[in-house]
Amino acid sequence: MDRFANPDFTQPISEVVDEVIQNCPIDVRRPLYKNIVLSGGSTMFRDFGRRLQRDLKRTVDARLKLSEELSGGRLKPKPIDVQVITHHMQRYAVWFGGSMLASTPEFYQVCHTKKDYEEIGPSICRHNPVFGVMS
Numbered sequence: 075m076d077r078f079a080n081p082d083f084t085q086p087i088s089e090v091v092d093e094v095i096q097n098c099p100i101d102v103r104r105p106l107y108k109n110i111v112l113s114g115g116s117t118m119f120r121d122f123g124r125r126l127q128r129d130l131k132r133t134v135d136a137r138l139k140l141s142e143e144l145s146g147g148r149l150k151p152k153p154i155d156v157q158v159i160t161h162h163m164q165r166y167a168v169w170f171g172g173s174m175l176a177s178t179p180e181f182y183q184v185c186h187t188k189k190d191y192e193e194i195g196p197s198i199c200r201h202n203p204v205f206g207v208m209s
Contacts, residue, residue: 088129103154107134110158113167117160127158 095106107130112123138151163170175181184203191198 086129088126088133091126092130092133107154107156110156111167112158112160112164113171115165118165123158123160127156130158131156 091110095103098106110126110130112126117123134154134156138154141151142149161167186198
């Protein structure tokens with residue numbers, strides 16, 4: 075089997091981002107569309123941010139147009155601003171954020187130590203003091 079034929083990875087990233095935002099409370103969706111921040115080395119591909127913004131904007135505009143059509147033209151939805159933000163540190167942002175988190179005293183109150191892992195085993199990874207039980 076071709077390793078790139080995994081169905082888990084066939085959904086375009088723009089659809090994944092849109093789906094995540096649509097699953098958020100309605101009152102935070104507009105600010106989320108306006109503040110999509112790229113981080114990590116995989117976002118450094120040429121024009122990645124521009125293409126993501128273009129594809130998301132098309133999806134959002136199509137949804138607004140459909141909403142207007144379904145209302146028979148009675149509702150004219152306000153346009154949604156889609157902004158994908160790049161940063162000069164985006165390649166290292168994930169590492170930088172993790173290092174900042176690890177440098178706080180609170181981190182050590184909620185992390186698992188190597189000793190804990192050796193005593194309890196891999197099942198310790200199924201519980202996180204911050205997020206609860208992981209499935």
